[in-house]
Amino acid sequence: MVTTETQPGDAGVRPQRQANRRAWGIVVLLFLFFTLNFADKAAIGLGSQQIRADLGLTAGQYGLLSSAFFWLFAVGAVTLTAVLRKISYTWGAGLLMITWIVSMLPLTVPTSFGVLLACRIALGFFEGPAHALCQSIVADRFSPERRATAGAVVNAGSSVGPLVAAPVLTWVILTWSWHAAFMVLIALGVMWVIGWFWYTEKLPFKRSDIAAVGAAKIEDPNGAIMVPFRRLLTLQSFWGLVLLSFAGYLISSLKVAWLPAYMNEGLGYSASTVGMLVTLPYIVAVAVLLSAGMLSGRLLRKGYSSRVARGYLTGAYLLVGGASMMIFTQLPAGPAQLVFVIAAFAVNSVAFSVAFAGASDFLPARQRVAFFGCIIAAYSVAGIVAPYALGLIVEHAPTAAQGYSTGFMLVGLVVCVLGVVGALMLNPEKSKARLEKLTAEYAARGSRCAS
Template structure:
C-alpha cells in the first residue's frame, strides 16, 4: 500500500493543546539553537578584514581559514547522526552547544593563525550535525502536513542568527575588536544549553507527533535500501548545490561587499541584513506553502521536490545575475535573492526525507545529507578565494566565482526535479522490504 498525500476519511484525533504548545516551545528553542549556530559561523566573516590585517593574511589564506571550518564537518555530521539513534537529543544537543562554547574560549585573546584554524576545525566538527539534528527534533513533534512549516522555522533560525548578529557583532568588532564578539557568543551558548536541558525532554522521539490528517506509511528498511531511492539522492544533490551558496554567504559575502563593492564595514554589516532577513521570511513562507499543498492533496513530488528545486534555481539565476549589474538597488535585490532563496528551500527539501524515512533512522540519513552538503562548504570558500586571488583584479575574480556558483546551483536543481518523488520511493522501499522478508 503506497503513501498518499490526500486526507483520509477516518476520524482524526486533534492534537492536545498542551502537546501543541510544547511542540512550538521546542521549535522556539531550536530556532535559538540555529541562531547561535549561524552567529558562530559568521563571526569570522564579519571580522574578516580586521583578521586579515591583524594576522597578515592573504585572500588565499583567508579562504583556507574559512574552508577549515568544513574539514571535519562531514565527519561530525555522520558521527553525531549515528549517535542520535543511541543518545537522547536532549543531551546530545546540549553537549554540542557546550563544545561550541569551548572552541571559542581560546579566541578571547591574542591568537595565532594555527590556533585559529584549529578552533574552527573543531567547531566545524561539532556544528556539522546541527541543522540535521535540529530538523530531526522538530519533525518528531509534528505530523507530515506541518513538518515543512516547522522545518521552515528551524531554517529561519539560521538566517535570524546572522540577521541579528550582523549589526550586533559588527558593532562590537568596530567598537572594541574581533575578540570581544566571542564573549557574547559564549554567554549565549551557555544560557541556551541550560534552557534546553530543562525544556528539551523527549525531543527526537518517534511517537512525539500528534495524529495526522495525512496517511504516512514509512517502512523500517535497511540503510542501503533507503539511500538508493531517488528522493534521498535528489535531496543530496540539492543540498550540495544549495549549501554552496550558504557557505559563500557566510564566508565571503561580507568581504565582497567591502572589497568588491566598496562599502565600509558598518554599511556592509547593515547590508548583510537583507539576504538574511529575506531568507528568514522565505523559509517560513516556503514551509507554510509546502504544508498547504500537501494538506490539499498535491503530490509531495511537487510540494517538496519541484518547489524546493525551483527556489534553489531562482537563487542560482540571481547569483549569476548580480555580477552583471552596476552597484545600486537592483544589484542589492539580486544579491538578497541569491543568498536567501536557497535557505528557503532547506526546510521543504528535508521534510521530503521525513516523508520517506522512519524516525529512528532519520537522524542518520539527515546526518549523511549534511555531510554531503559540507563538501561544498569545504570547497566553495577555497574556490572563490583562489579565483579572486588569481584573477587580474578582485572584481573580475568575484564575478567569475559567483557566476560559476550560480550555474552549479541551477544544474543541481534540475537534477533534483527528476529524482525527488516521495510517493514513488515509499512504495519502492515497501516492495524491496517485502521481497526480502
C-alpha cells in the same frame, strides 16, 4: 459550591493541547539553537578585515580558513548522528551546544593562525549533526502538513543568526575586537543550555523508544518500513536531496564567508555600511523560508503530490537564486544590483527545510537522523570547496571585483543545474513505494529462512 462541568473528550484534548504547546516551545528553542549555529559561522566573515590584518593573511589563506570549518563537518555529521540515535534529544542538543562553547573559548584571547584554524575545524565537527538532529526532532512532533512549516521556523535561525550578528557583532568587533565577538557568542550559548535543560522533558541520557510524557504523539506512516540502512542511500530521492542541499549550501557558505568581503572589496562599501547591507539578504530569507514552508503544506492539503510540494518547489526557489547570482555579476554597483544580490542569497535555506520535509514523508522515524546525517556529509563538501575556490579566483584575478564576478557567475550556473536535476530526482511517493517493495522482499526472505 462551584462545580466544573467536564465535556466528553476534554481529558484527551487538554493533554494534546499541552503537547502541542510544548512542541512549539521546543521549535522556538531549536530556532535559537540554529540562530547561534549560524551566528558563530558569520563571526569569521564579519571580522575578516581584522583577522586578516592581525594574522597577515592573503585572500587565499582566508579562504582556506573559511573552508576549514567544513573539513570535518561531514565526519561529524555521520559519526555524531550515529551516536545521537542512541541519546535522548534533550541530552543530544544540550551536549552539542556545550561542545560549541568549548570550541570557541580559545578565540576569546589573541591567538595564532594555527589555533584559529584548529578551533574552526573542531567547531565544524561538532556542528555537523545539528541540522539532522533538529529536523528529526521536528519530524517526530508534527504531522506531514505542518512539518515543513515547523522545520522552516527552525531553519529561519540560519538567516536570523547572521541577520542579528551582522550589526551587533560588527559593532562589537569595531568597538573592541573580533575576540570580543566570540565572548558574546559563548555567553549566549551558556544561556541557551540553561534554558534548554530547564524547559525540555527530563529524559534519561540513553534514548528510549517509549514516548516521553507530554510529547505530542505523531503517527509514523512509515513505521513498519525498515530495510537495511545502506539501501536507503541507493534511493533516487536520496541523491535528489544531496543535489538540492548541495546547491543550497553553495549559496550558504559563500554568504557567510565572502558576502561581507565582496560588498567591501568588490562593491566598495565601507565596513560599517556592509554591517547593515549584509543583513538585507537574511531579512528576506526569513520571509522566503517561512512562506515556502507554508506553501509546501498548502500544496499538500490541496492534493498535490509530495514531489511537487517538496522537490519541484525547492528546485524553483534555487533556480531563482542561481539566475539572480549570474545576473548581479553583470550589473554595476547600485540599487538594481543589490536587489539581485538579495534574491541570490535569500533562497538557500529552502533546500534544508522543504526538501528535508520530503525525506520525512517516506523515511521511518528511527532512520531519519542517520539519513539526514549522510546528506549533510555530502553537501558539506560545498562548504569546503566554495569558499576556498572563490578565494583563489579573487587572489589570481586582475582585480578583486573581477575575481568576485567570475566566481559568482560560475556558482550561479552550478546552482541552477543542480536545482533542476535535484528537483526531478526527489520523488517521495516513488521512494516510499520502493521501500515498501524492499520490505516485502526482506520479509519474504526471512520467512523462507525460518521455514
